[in-house]
Amino acid sequence: MEDGFGWNTGQIRQATILPEAQVFTINGPDDWAFLCRRFPLDLPMSNVPNWTMATGYPHKWVIPDYVQVAKHYDGVHLNIQGYLATAGRVVVTDGNRAGILAGWDPGQTYWLTDVVELGEPVTWRNHSQTQEEKDWRPLKMH
Structure with a gap:
């Protein structure tokens, strides 16, 4: 560990x-952006001051809304390539929002259903x- x-x-x-499990795999920043765009959960700025300070990105932050993701996928898997290409980086999802992949380990899968x-x-x-x-x-x- x-x-x-x-x-x-x-x-x-x-x-x-x-x-029959449907698993979405994050292979890189484009996949993280897809999840954030398709299932957006906007974060209040008070919750993400460290991301703004660490990256300098001045706009809004978004993460995937996993309640919505679970309606389409049983799990989300971050492969090693996806971790190395995406973790800790600003991933712009549209003109004024970005996501950051944080709190994941390489090879980790979050299961959303049974x-x-x-x-x-x-x-x-x-x-x-x-x-x-x-x-x-x-x-x-x-």
Whole structure:
């Protein structure tokens, strides 16, 4: 985990995606702009002062309205190419609005509907003596 908090245990579950799942993949800035344009959720300027300060973009900000996205797609996936090309950059969606892809990890998928079936959780533990070393193994079942 990038920028982890020193955790020594974690849980994973097997995820089975139903075959009929419709997933929108973000391959780059054009795909992020598409989501922001087609399903816009305008953000109040009071919520995004850091984006304005960090980028210098002086106009309005928009993100996808995921309630609306969920009516068309079961999930939104950010592939590694899309992350590298889009994360943290101003993506102009029209003449006076832009979106910024923030808070996503490369390869992450946000599921918006119930098309994912989760298996039983398996707890893993880092058996290393230091945080720098990694020796993650599943805990034994009793």
